[in-house]
Amino acid sequence: MTLLHGPVMSLLGRSRHSVRMRRRTVRTRFTALYGSLFLLSGAFLLAIAGIVAYAGMDISQTSPFTGQPQPIGVQIRVLQEQLDQVHAVQSRQLLAGALIALAVMAVLSVALGRFVAGRVLRPLRAMTAATRRITADSLHERLDVPGPRDEVKDLADTIDELLERLESAFAAQRRFVANASHELRTPLATMRASLDVAVAKPDPAPPQTIVLAERVRAELDQVERLLEGFLTLARTQHDDLPGRAPLALGDVVSAALAARTADIAARDLTVEVAVAEAVVEGSPTLLRRMVDNLVDNAIRHNRDGGWMHLMVEPAASEAVLVVETGGPVLDQDQVDRLAQPFRRLGADRVGSDGGAGLGLSIVAAVAAAHGGDLALRARPSGGLRVDVSLPLAVAVPA
Secondary structure: OHHHHHHHHHHHHHHHHHHHHHHHHHHHHHHHHHHHHHHHHHHHHHHHHHHHHHHOOOOOOOOOOOOOOOOHHHHHHHHHHHHHHHHHHHHHHHHHHHHHHHHHHHHHHHHHHHHHHHHHHHHHHHHHHHHHHOOOOOOOOOOOOOOOOOHHHHHHHHHHHHHHHHHHHHHHHHHHHHHHHHHHHHHHHHHHHHHHHHHOOOOOOOHHHHHHHHHHHHHHHHHHHHHHHHHHHHHHHOOOOOOOEEEEHHHHHHHHHHHOHHHHHHOOOEEEEEEOOOEEEEOHHHHHHHHHHHHHHHHHOOOOOOEEEEEEEEEOOEEEEEEEEOOOOOOHHHHHOOOOOOOOOOOOOOOOOOOOOOHHHHHHHHHHHOOOEEEEEEOOOOOEEEEEEEEEOOOOOO
């Protein structure tokens, strides 16, 4: 299940980030394009108006002379000087007005270009926001963009078709895992019963047969744990949380440790517990399975005579469960991949210590199904720190 879930959601996350980057870039480019067009248009119109105004200046024919008549040459020279002065003043006024108009037009062009770009990209922004809200648990949602049949509508319909195919693929995968796990339980039970009957016959079985029967029974138990892990993953990733109820997280931790007293004593582990009152709401079965997996992981992947610390504390609006263990210094890159199915540290192989390789992946799935999160960190001094955060239960007013 998560083999498909992880890469797909990682791809969707990268796609959404790149869409946001492209949206800002495209809007900037559109703003520059539209603003430049508006500005050039305004400058062109101002230039035409200036040319027309300059060419159409009327030359006053009013005589500037009020005294005695003067020679015609002097009159022409004086008139020419006055016309040049008037022309210079009008040219300066026209240039100043054109510069002011051009500055105003530049500001208006940028504002208008940004507005037009925003209007053009509004459907794409709506599609981006709707796509960002869709996750693996809400693939049933669709963009359903209204409007005429154009490029934006075609893009939205294509994304809707992709979401429909993804939803079908996820549903088919969940059904397959659940059905296969259920169907395989019957032959496993039959094989175990047949093995018990064969060993329990009146005639004593050869020693090698007894050893072989014990090995087969151990392998059958391992397969059953693996199937149970598959069922848990399928249930949590489908948001199937049966019997939601408030649950004290500290009590669950204490019960898990009490049930494993013999295993802790067998490895001579030192256990420190600091439990505060923190009530969460969810499926008691799945939450107990989550805590059991964390405790089992802390016991199994520890060394004889080692230690483990467990702490439960409320923080703001969530409860935090911390499990720390000692050990060798770990690679953080490998630790980050432990929440994926069948991922182990170093050269460990699945099932080499009785585990199915699904423990932390189930913890991550249960935490996510309850609105929480799992964080894995390699301790600088060696060992592993696991933080599980879950929303606190909403108090019901009396």
